[in-house]
Amino acid sequence: MIKPKIIVHGGAWDIPAHMHKMHTDGIEKALRKGIEILQKTNDPIETVIGIVCALEDDPTFDAGKGSFLNEAGQVEMDAGIMHGKDLSVGAVAAIQNIRNPIIIANLVREKTQHVMLTGDGALMFAKEQGVQPVDTIELLVGREKELYHDLLKEKDVKIKSFFEMKHPSDTVGAVVINSHGNIAAATSTGGTPFKKAGRVGDSPIVGAGFYADDTCAGVSTTGWGEGILRTLLAREAADQVLNGTSAHDAAKKSIAIMKKKVNGDAGLIIIDKTGDYAFDHNTPFMAVGAATIDGIDFVKISSR
Numbered sequence: 001m002i003k004p005k006i007i008v009h010g011g012a013w014d015i016p017a018h019m020h021k022m023h024t025d026g027i028e029k030a031l032r033k034g035i036e037i038l039q040k041t042n043d044p045i046e047t048v049i050g051i052v053c054a055l056e057d058d059p060t061f062d063a064g065k066g067s068f069l070n071e072a073g074q075v076e077m078d079a080g081i082m083h084g085k086d087l088s089v090g091a092v093a094a095i096q097n098i099r100n101p102i103i104i105a106n107l108v109r110e111k112t113q114h115v116m117l118t119g120d121g122a123l124m125f126a127k128e129q130g131v132q133p134v135d136t137i138e139l140l141v142g143r144e145k146e147l148y149h150d151l152l153k154e155k156d157v158k159i160k161s162f163f164e165m166k167h168p169s170d171t172v173g174a175v176v177i178n179s180h181g182n183i184a185a186a187t188s189t190g191g192t193p194f195k196k197a198g199r200v201g202d203s204p205i206v207g208a209g210f211y212a213d214d215t216c217a218g219v220s221t222t223g224w225g226e227g228i229l230r231t232l233l234a235r236e237a238a239d240q241v242l243n244g245t246s247a248h249d250a251a252k253k254s255i256a257i258m259k260k261k262v263n264g265d266a267g268l269i270i271i272d273k274t275g276d277y278a279f280d281h282n283t284p285f286m287a288v289g290a291a292t293i294d295g296i297d298f299v300k301i302s303s304r
Helices: 017-041 044-056 101-111 119-128 142-152 159-163 225-231 233-242 247-262
Strands: 005-013 077-083 088-095 116-118 172-177 183-189 210-213 217-223 266-272 277-281 285-292 295-303
Touching: 005 017, 005 044, 005 266, 005 277, 017 044, 017 172, 017 285, 017 295, 044 077, 044 101, 044 172, 044 183, 077 101, 077 210, 088 101, 088 119, 101 116, 101 119, 101 183, 116 119, 172 217, 172 266, 183 210, 183 217, 210 233, 217 225, 217 233, 225 233, 225 247, 233 247, 233 266, 247 266, 247 277, 266 285, 277 285
Parallel strands: 005 217, 088 116
Antiparallel strands: 005 172, 005 285, 077 088, 077 183, 172 183, 210 217, 217 266, 266 277, 285 295
């Protein structure tokens, strides 16, 4: 039997000092929700959904409420979830008007023969499943509207710069292992500010934004999506464990490989099949926390 564990992230970027407490408060609240669910159910899927929903509902983060506006002034969100027991996956991309995209991603996993639904099709599916859409205004907070109008004035917006400068980039994610060694991983995001309409990043892509396999590990990533996609960062970390690397070393090696190959900026969290957890990042800061079924181990803003 394995002691159930949880690890959570709330983005990896140059988090300003005045936002540190908001991030740690949000992660602590999500961890407590996760502990509660895990104690009652021992179900890693229910637990990661509960954790990610709590983070999507927190306007501190760029997921659900608090998501960025794209170039067209829309909120398009991505989310993905995977169960390591059977490798079942569900994801949504560029979905609009949904408060908790991770719920729709899991419905795709449970209720369809598909892995991913996008855009209008994803929203139509959500309605078919009885999930009520919300107005875009309900997903916005003041900083997103202010940033959008500032970016409209710029002639050449460099998306990668958002991970190098003090622009919020708070993709959220969680990995959970239960007492039977079953692992689940989930990631959710509102994407990068001022992205092209229809842009899909790493978060809903299995092997890039998330991955879970009971034979090795569960992983959730955050950062510059295009770099994470090119190197399949989540699968890279899981493969490192499969080849005998510890969770700690797998996290560090995978981030280093991504940096070397594509000069990427990112962070990841991981739990291996033995229950060891770890995280790493090459951004200035990463918001992260971990817990066992007995209580919180730590919540912090990790610095590079």
